[in-house]
Amino acid sequence: EAGVTQFPSHSVIEKGQTVTLRCDPISGHDNLYWYRRVMGKEIKFLLHFVKESKQDESGMPNNRFLAERTGGTYSTLKVQPAELEDSGVYFCASSHPGQTYGYTFGSGTRLTVV
Amino acid sequence: GENVEQHPSTLSVQEGDSAVIKCTYSDSASNYFPWYKQELGKGPQLIIDIRSNVGEKKDQRIAVTLNKTAKHFSLHITETQPEDSAVYFCAASMWSNYQLIWGAGTKLIIKP
Numbered sequence: 154e155a156g157v158t159q160f161p162s163h164s165v166i167e168k169g170q171t172v173t174l175r176c177d178p179i180s181g182h183d184n185l186y187w188y189r190r191v192m193g194k195e196i197k198f199l200l201h202f203v204k205e206s207k208q209d210e211s212g213m214p215n216n217r218f219l220a221e222r223t224g225g226t227y228s229t230l231k232v233q234p235a236e237l238e239d240s241g242v243y244f245c246a247s248s249h250p251g252q253t254y255g256y257t258f259g260s261g262t263r264l265t266v267v
Numbered sequence: 268g269e270n271v272e273q274h275p276s277t278l279s280v281q282e283g284d285s286a287v288i289k290c291t292y293s294d295s296a297s298n299y300f301p302w303y304k305q306e307l308g309k310g311p312q313l314i315i316d317i318r319s320n321v322g323e324k325k326d327q328r329i330a331v332t333l334n335k336t337a338k339h340f341s342l343h344i345t346e347t348q349p350e351d352s353a354v355y356f357c358a359a360s361m362w363s364n365y366q367l368i369w370g371a372g373t374k375l376i377i378k379p
Contacts, residue, residue: 197369258312
């Protein structure tokens with residue numbers, strides 16, 4: 154089966170601009186997660202979708218971040234306006250319904266805000 | 268909330284030797300401890316995990332040990348090979364909670 158696909162793989166934007174990251178989960182995976190690793194630190198949870206619904210968005214840093222999952226398929230994560238501290242690697246992961254762990258990660262999007 | 272500390276941040280070992288990475292956690296309610304391997308240009312991949320009702324788990328050259336009393340767990344890789352070079356992450360969670368709390372990662376370098 155195809156894995157979790159994220160794009161772009163890299164994005165360099167200026168402070169104040171908008172960036173949209175996209176994640177295509179594995180087909181049939183209702184659970185979709187966004188995680189972020191900032192500046193070589195620990196990976197941190199951002200949010201969790203079950204199909205098109207946000208199950209938990211407690212990790213979203215602030216209202217400059219907006220995540221959507223249209224029709225329960227792919228998901229987007231928009232940062233508007235981007236700040237320097239938003240730089241990092243954004244990972245998406247997905248899993249089967251009812252599968253709590255062992256989810257499959259995408260390769261990540263490396264975001265650099267200059 | 269839960270906090271996970273991971274050491275060392277970088278580990279360099281001779282090919283064929285063993286490597287040990289250690290993590291400590293703060294929340295005694297945590298009962299699930301996975302380890303992930305991240306190779307260059309790829310996302311983290313689950314390599315082994317352990318639940319709190321087990322003290323040790325092995326899978327070929329990889330093993331994980333858990334000390335619930337001391338709240339620490341370790342990853343052991345024996346007979347290291349060049350393909351073991353990667354960043355390794357530990358994590359902790361409660362089994363009922365999908366949210367993983369991650370360590371900061373260990374860059375493992377296997378010297379030929």
